[in-house]
Amino acid sequence: MKWDPNKYVEFGNHRDRPFHDLLGRVQSSGPRKVVDLGCGPGNLTATLTERWPDARVMxxxxxxxxxxQAESLVKATTSGEQSGRLEFAQGDIATWAPDADTDVVVTNAALQWVPGHQEMLGGWLRSLKPGAWFALQVPGNFTSPSHTLMRQLAESPQWASRLNGVLRHDDAVGSPADYLGIMLDAGCSADAWETTYQQVLPGEDPVLQWVRGTGLRPVLAALSREESADFEQEYSAMLREAYPATAHGTVFSFRRIFAVARKNA
Incomplete structure (x- = not known):
């Protein structure tokens, strides 16, 4: 499944806010190594060099x-004495493990794409050194109309043969309590919560434009260009009914799940 970095960063203020809300609960004062798992186009990763000026950020x-796209930020973000502080590397979250010197791990809107990540989380936490931090945020909107209508259409007679098994939902993410329990069991002090953002999106068919950058990607990857256009035409009509436009824009409720852990001594 290919990603479009430019499409992903649309609605930047809305997409960026959960990242900053998550980082507000990470109280690491002087980390030396910070890892952003599932960094995407790197625009938010680059802000970690400002948050922790002495850290090496990967x-x-x-x-x-x-x-x-992320590599284009390196030269613009680091120069002189700061050269080499921001790095990017290709890797699979499912096979990643923290190094012994990792102080902070951040993963923002990425783990929902990784089957079995809750089991992996326990292993990552147990591998962290005492005092290290792990902060995660995942979308919790799999029962919202944007996703239920997508699945409903994908499972319809017209599309079922092409899209069977493409969309995950039941096991995509855990609840705040699930992540809290994993973190506590791994020997951490932990905090977990959820927030539903009431986002006012501008423009025509803004919810369709939103999911094109993320949740709709597996569907588009499985269909031809002509089939994708047909699917989107049906899906957008369903979305307009579920999310009617107002004089102020289209209100899109988005639930997010957060969890932050600090490894105990």
Missing amino acids: GIDSSEEMLL
Whole structure:
């Protein structure tokens, strides 16, 4: 599944806010190594060099398209004495493990793409050194109309043969309580919560434009260009009914799940 970095960063203020809300609960004062798992186009990863000026920041992502965009930030972000503080590397989250010197791990809107990540999380936490931090954010909107209508259409007689098994939902993410329990069991002090953002999106068919950058990607990857256009035409009509436009724009409720852990001594 290929990603479009430019499409992904649309609605930047809305997409960026959960990242900053998550980082607000990470109280690491002087980390030396910070890892961003599933860094995407790297724009948010680059802000970690400002948050922790003495840290080496490594962004990891599996998408070549995303990393190509991220690499363009390196030269613009680091120079002189700061050279080498921001790095990006291609890698699979499912096979990643923290190094012994890792102080902070951040993963923002990425783990929902990794089957079995809850089991992996326990192993990552147990591998962290005492005092290290792990912060995650995942979308919790798999029961919202944007996703239920997508699945409903994908499972319809017209599309079922082409899209069977493409969309995950039941096991994509855990609840705040699930992540809290994993973190506590791994010997961490932990905090977990959820927030539903009421986002006012401008423009024509803005919810369709939103999911094109993320949740709709597996569908588009499985269909031809002509089939994708037909699917989107049906899906957009369903979205307009579920999310009617107002004089102020289209209100899009988006639930996010957060969890932050600090490894105990």
